[in-house]
Amino acid sequence: MQISFLGAAGTVTGSKYLVTSGERRVLVDCGLFQGLKVLRLKNWARLPVDPSSIDAVVLTHAHIDHTGYLPLLVKQGFRGKVYCSEVTLSLCQLLLRDSAHLQEEEANYANKRGYSKHKPALPLYTKEDAEIALERLVAIPVGQEIEILDGITVKLQLAGHILGACTVLLKDEKTSILFSGDLGRMEDPLLCAPTAPEAADYLVVESTYGNRLHEKAAPETQLAEVINRTAKRKGILLVPVFAVGRAQEVLYYIHKIKQEGLIPDIPVYLNSPMAVEATLIFLTHHTQHKLSAAQCRELAGVAKVVTTVEESISLNELREPAIILAASGMLSGGRVVHHLKALGPDPRNTVLFAGFQAVGTRGAALLDGAESVKIHGEYVPIRAEIASINNLSAHADYREIMQWLDQCPKPPKQTFIVHGEPVAADALRHRIEEEKNWNVMVPEYLQTVELNGNSSQ
Structure with missing residues (x-):
């Protein structure tokens, strides 16, 4: 062999x-x-x-x-x-x-x-x-x-x-x-x-x-801190997520801290048709995860599901605090790139990374302090806060x-x-x-x- x-x-x-x-x-x-x-x-x-x-x-x-x-x-x-x-x-x-x-x-x-x-x-x-x-x-x-x-x-x-x-x-x-x-x-x-x-x-x-080593700090505490300071600025939190796995985990923590009153009751949008379908697969395989059927139902209702391109584009016009989860997790493509192009230049907003960013990706560049990233052939200035939660990996x-x-x-x-x-x-x-x-x-x-x-x- x-x-x-x-x-x-x-x-x-x-x-x-x-x-x-x-x-x-x-x-x-x-x-x-x-x-x-x-x-x-x-x-x-x-x-x-x-x-x-x-x-x-x-x-x-x-x-x-x-x-x-x-x-x-x-x-x-x-x-x-x-x-x-x-x-x-x-x-x-x-x-x-x-x-x-x-x-x-x-x-x-x-x-x-x-x-x-x-x-x-x-x-x-x-x-x-x-x-x-x-x-x-x-x-x-x-x-x-x-x-x-x-x-x-x-x-x-x-x-x-x-x-x-x-x-x-x-x-x-x-x-x-x-x-x-x-x-x-x-x-x-x-x-x-x-x-x-x-x-x-x-x-x-x-x-x-x-x-x-992953940080020992509770990820929900870090997430609440990022959400609260972004909401205080009247900004929008953009979370690039992997549609399979990370999207479901972030939704779980958002639901948890909302229930505990740690963040304001601001709208949450899941803007990834694939993440929506992946969540449904997650909910139907109870033997391979720790959530009960009741918890699964709660998870499914955490975010407003965005399905059409028109709905996706309209999120870029939001003027009140909100949380947008969109794929892909390393900003390599998908709807999240369009959101970054629209929301990244505004210092009131935050881009929150919740997973590993491979060398050469837009995500890695932003975490390294890049002041602009190339999107659709042009450089877009990034003035939004860049944050990360390393122990969500x-x-x-x-x-x-x-x-x-x-x-x-x-x-x-x-x-x-x-x-x-x-x-x-x-x-x-x-x-x-x-x-x-x-x-x-x-x-x-x-x-x-x-x-x-x-x-x-």
Whole structure:
């Protein structure tokens, strides 16, 4: 068996890990690169391996940086099945369709305004491509070992992070390898803690927060403070959210602090059709989260749902305090970008980040103090307050990752650190080596490792 790191090596995005066993090839995750242009350009380059030679794909969860390349993979010749949990399949139907819609919308807008260098600007893939890819998805039960190819088995276990997210244990006749996917928090308010890892010969673990600890301050207290000072200025709070996971968590906390009288009763708008549908999926899968049926009903009524483009545009004309939740979480596209363009120049308003911002995204630039960001081909001045709540992240911090690793029944022969910026990945490598005395490496992009300890480029 060997593994090739086709993404999420030296970065937190573009997750793709190719496992080869004899003549059989399995791709674990199939994500888009996001953030820096040098990374996004990789989405346009042909995959380093022939997609038609891949026999199967296994997904850890539905986020686009783990699934968004699927339409291209199928378009380029992949003809196998894509295995995932039932909830991940449902969420992929939303996310991949939305991703294709955004690709087409961005290309159309660029052509209309003439700011693209390409004539005409084309989408990375279309809604038709997404629909064809979705036909490949097959749901498999969590907690059961399933043979997906002759002699190749997969076992999914819940990983927290978002609804339906799983770790992946992949085995052939001789070797086993466990992929953490994105690990959730040990004490998440909505989702259960990640399932303890099973014994495996090799381990691939994420490191998004490999060099950081989440703040201990209660997120609802921080959220209330931001809302109150924005409302006092008669401003509008714009919260870029990931439609799956973060939107539901922020709604949960807004409802909580409203009930406790910690913030004024100002209107809340959920301006993401996909987040609305994702919330409905969340509410119908009671066994995978901590909320009761009554709490789910309350959550569904927290915000006014914005569905039409006209309603979305009208939010930019609000003159009284309000809270707007809109996707995407890193300001990489979607309705939130239009809101930022309209609301960002006004110092009464606040942009509140509630999750990780990858290098090269507008969100990361604003957190680094950028006074303007490029939107639709022009630079927009940002005078609004920029705030963040770091302990709302859906990713385990390094202490929680170490807690998860402490539950391993035996040390792996080799642990690979992926899905982290270089400093974070190396910090986690050092910590695991020092505290656990395991063999650890941080693989490079396109590196192939024979799972007997020999490495080749």
